Amino acid sequence: SQQGEEDPQALSIQEGENATMNCSYKTSINNLQWYRQNSGRGLVHLILIRSNEREKHSGRLRVTLDTSKKSSSLLITASRAADTASYFCATDEGYSTLTFGKGTMLLVSP
Amino acid sequence: NAGVTQTPKFQVLKTGQSMTLQCAQDMNHEYMSWYRQDPGMGLRLIHYSVGAGITDQGEVPNGYNVSRSTTEDFPLRLLSAAPSQTSVYFCASSPTGAPNQPQHFGDGTRLSIL
Numbered sequence: 001s002q003q004g005e006e007d008p009q010a011l012s013i014q015e016g017e018n019a020t021m022n023c024s025y026k027t028s029i030n031n032l033q034w035y036r037q038n039s040g041r042g043l044v045h046l047i048l049i050r051s052n053e054r055e056k057h058s059g060r061l062r063v064t065l066d067t068s069k070k071s072s073s074l075l076i077t078a079s080r081a082a083d084t085a086s087y088f089c090a091t092d093e094g095y096s097t098l099t100f101g102k103g104t105m106l107l108v109s110p
Numbered sequence: 111n112a113g114v115t116q117t118p119k120f121q122v123l124k125t126g127q128s129m130t131l132q133c134a135q136d137m138n139h140e141y142m143s144w145y146r147q148d149p150g151m152g153l154r155l156i157h158y159s160v161g162a163g164i165t166d167q168g169e170v171p172n173g174y175n176v177s178r179s180t181t182e183d184f185p186l187r188l189l190s191a192a193p194s195q196t197s198v199y200f201c202a203s204s205p206t207g208a209p210n211q212p213q214h215f216g217d218g219t220r221l222s223i224l
Contacts, residue, residue, distance in 0.1 A: 031210060042114075042200055042215035043153075088152065090213075096160055097168060098209040100145070102152035 006089055006104040014109055019076040021104040023089030026071075030092045032065055032072050037086045037103070046087075047073075079108045112136050116201050116216035123191045123223050131186040131219050133136040133201030139214070142184040146170065146197040147218075153200065159184055160207040191223045 007022045023032070031050045035043040049056045049072065051066045056063045062075040076083055086103045093099065117132045124175060135142065143158035145168075155168030159178040173195060175187040184203075196218050202213040 033212065035213075035215075040217075042217045043202075043213070044215070045212035047214060092209050096166070096208055097155055098143075098213065099155070099159060099169075100153040102150065 006087070006101045008104060009102070010105045010107070012107045012109065013079055015079060016063065016083055017079055017108075019023055019079050019083070019108070021074045021087050021106070023072045023074070023101055025072075025089075025091050026070065027093055029067075030065075032093045033090045033092070033098070034061075034063060034072075034074050035088045035090060035100075037088065039085070076106075079106075080110050081108050084108045114201055114203055114214050114216035116219050118219060120220045121134055121222070123188075123221065125191060125193060125223060127191050129188050129191065131188075131201075131217060131221070133184045134182050135161050135184075135203040135214070136182065137203065137205070137214065138181060139203035139205050140177065140181070141204045141209060143168070143202050143209070143213075144174070144176065144184070144186045145200045145202065146195075147200060149160070156186065156199075158209075162167065176220075187222075193223045195221065196223045197221060 028041040033048045037043045047063050065072045068074045086105050088103045090098045090100045114135045122124050140161045144156040147154040154170045157176040159165045165176050198218045200218045201216045204211045204213050
């Protein structure tokens with residue numbers, strides 16, 4: 001069953017705006033990962049945050065993790081049309097498997 | 111490096127036929143896995159392997175078989191195709207014997223069962 005659930009399901013913004021996506025999960029995790037999927041392609045890893053970390057940055061990406069609320073957020077600053085994609089969170093609960101959410105579809109208009 | 115290579119990219123089958131989806135990685139990764147992606151369902155784990163000779167079931171294993179005779183290859187077999195198996199299938203790998211590192215995905219196999 002799905003562990004991570006992304007919110008919103010879809011997000012439409014203009015170039016230059018920030019995009020925030022949220023992920024909620026149900027059980028304790030070892031780490032949480034965010035992936036991007038462009039249309040017709042495989043998933044590409046963006047960032048991994050471990051359960052003892054609260055925030056992580058990579059370029060225009062900022063990920064936060066709140067284990068007390070069992071939630072994470074992905075912020076993309078100064079969005080570009082090329083950021084148009086689906087974004088997924090995935091949780092590692094320590095059982096040798098990753099569980100993916102259903103994803104957020106982001107549309108960035110020029 | 112080619113990364114994770116999946117073949118074929120597209121396939122149409124008739125109900126009851128069998129086929130094998132191929133997955134190969136050239137990064138000497140220990141962990142490999144198969145997912146299916148359906149509209150509105152995200153990715154669901156079918157089978158995974160933590161190393162050569164070791165496989166285990168994921169969330170939706172029924173109707174699928176896997177083997178891991180080498181580190182590089184992790185084929186997925188559909189035993190008797192059913193329309194419910196129409197989906198996009200992704201193979202992924204990561205360096206260690208656990209998914210605690212970034213996963214490298216192939217570009218998928220789009221499978222239609224008539």
